[in-house]
Amino acid sequence: MTPDEYCQQKAAQSGSSFYYSFLFLPPDRRRAITALYAFCREVDDVVDECPDGQVAATKLAWWRRELANVYRGSPQHPVTLALQSAQREFDLPEEQLQEIIDGMEMDLRQTRYLDFKTLALYCYRVAGVVGLLAAGIFGYQDRRTQKYAHDLGIAFQLTNIIRDVGEDARRGRIYLPIEDLQRFSVPAADILNARHSDNFRQLMEFQIERAESYYAQAIASLPESDRRAQRPGLVMAAIYRSLLDEIKRDGCLVLQQRTSLTPLRKLWIAWRTWVRG
Incomplete structure (x- = not known):
């Protein structure tokens, strides 16, 4: 091989x-x-x-x-x-490649994040940097595309965190910032023990809104001259935003299940987004 x-x-x-x-x-x-x-x-x-x-x-x-x-x-x-x-x-x-490993090492040192500023550093290292590297591989002419790639990477990681809340909790990890848990009156024990509540649903809807704001910010900052070259990122954004829609439609039941799209639906979204350019 x-x-x-x-x-x-x-x-x-x-x-x-x-x-x-x-x-x-x-x-x-x-x-x-x-x-x-x-x-x-x-x-x-x-x-x-x-x-x-x-x-x-x-x-x-x-x-x-x-x-x-x-x-x-x-x-x-x-x-x-x-x-x-x-x-x-x-x-x-x-x-930049070494910084991805820096992000993985953060997972070995901590299982909680006090605020979004701290979480954003983690997201940058494990995903924002990947977005920048990917943008370079896809090709761009306008340096503003770096801002797009950074924000898109953050959006992807926030989506992963939302999707995997239950799975991460079973590993003893909670990526949702402590300040957000306190704001919505959701004890960490509820997440670790998979206790869904109306407060938890509101907390997750807030997380989805934050992720969506990063998607919107990223796409708004992508220069038209680089849009065609950066279509792979736009394909991924379309797939992940559809996933967020599904999670919200299901009532944010991420503690008990891992929402996913079928391969056929992903392929359809990918093709549709690609041909639209």
Whole structure:
């Protein structure tokens, strides 16, 4: 199996909505964004699948060194071998890729976030940076597209947090800011014990509004000259906004279930958004 095939398999197996936004790209850009996505999945899996924090930290340290090897010309892992090709073609900054690992390390150090400012730093590291890297792979001419990519990445991560509240709680994590829980009178124990309430629904509707504001802000700041090149991000935004609609329509029952769209619906949204440009 080649490094590109490994990354393709990693992306396809995840079932992520991101996979559908890559489908219509030219082969060189599709290979590069798939390598980036596979790298994100690898380091994210370290945190999610390793119950021993010390072992997880050791594995992330290995990935940090392996990422440095990409820029020294000596990577060993299939993902970093594929990333090396992407880096050569699209000039991916090492410091941004390393910052993704910084975000994963935050997961090892804390399971709560006091306020949105603190959460926003986490979202930037694990998703905003990815948005910036992806925008570079897709191509842009106007520097204002960086603002679009940053905000879109934040919006994606906020959507993930909303979708995964119950799943994260079962791992002992609550990403919803403590200040928001207090504002809506939702005890952390209710989330950890999957106790749905009207207050919790209102809390989640507030989180959805915040995510939607980032989507709107991102799309409004995308220069028309770069809109066609940045269609993969717009595809992903359309899929994720449909997911938020579903969650809200279901009454925000994210403590008991993980709302998702069918592959066919994702493909339909992806195609429709792509052809509209």
